[in-house]
Amino acid sequence: MKNIVLFDLDGTLTPARKAMVTSTADILCQLTEYADIGIVTGSPIEYIRQQASLLWESLDNPERLKIMPCNGTQLYLWNGLDYEKHESVNMREQLGDDSYRRLIWILLNLQVNMVEGMEIPLSGNFISYRESMLNWCMIGRDATPAERNMFTEVDVKFGIRKKLSEAFIKNLEEFGIKDVDHAIGGNTSIDVYPTGWDKRYALKHVHEYDNVYFIGDKCKPGGNDYALYNELDKGVRFMTSGPAITEEIILENILPACKAAQLQFE
DSSP: OOEEEEEOSBTTTBSTTSOOOHHHHHHHHHHTTTOEEEEEOSSOHHHHHHHHHHHHHHOSOGGGEEEEOGGGTSEEEEOSSSEEEEEOOOHHHHHOHHHHHHHHHHHHHHHHHHHHHOOOOOOSOOEEEOSSOEEEETTOTTOOHHHHHHHHHHHHHHOHHHHHHHHHHHHHHHTTOOSEEEEEETTTEEEEEETTOSGGGGGGGOTTOSEEEEEESOOSTTBTTHHHHHHSOBTTEEEOSSHHHHHHHIIIIIHHHHHHHHHHTO
């Protein structure tokens, strides 16, 4: 029986935009004795390399790890030396130039209005094009950890991203842009993508598995893990609040289940 366990990255396997710790990597290595694992994140491959390279450096069987950046719309597999892109889609082609340009205008306009109305730290790289999605970071992807923490505190207190999410929906309607969705991702951004290109897209890569598990931290409506979490049945989906809790979920729930499934068919 083939098992695969899918994981979100930020807030699940690592603290937001920080590197994986040894204890998490060790437990994931244990898990690969009984299951394949997949990282399904809104982040691009560059961020995954920065944060999770300790994992595949620790694996005896790196082919058991499937990397699925940008909500799973991209797939990287081990080629014997490194992880190589096998599949990808393009949102510009999907939406068309006109809709894509209007979408960028909407985000830039909302960014300017937000800057005028609220004092928050600003850096640079506010809209990051990731081929199959856009990542809109209100303080900029170049923000320092201290600036990210400052924004997170303000966002929790005033609901900045929730308000921007509501304004974004109204703008899409006013501009007649259809087939575009979004979700709050990580601690400082909103992900924007064509309809259907949320994290459920990752399920296209796992048809051959008998059991599919998932752990994420943004699993409530509006969060970027919600679509995939909601798609799976209870007992194979788990919500976490950080890497330490993820480790507990693996050891107490998923690892025993995968062991039992393998023993049943030996």
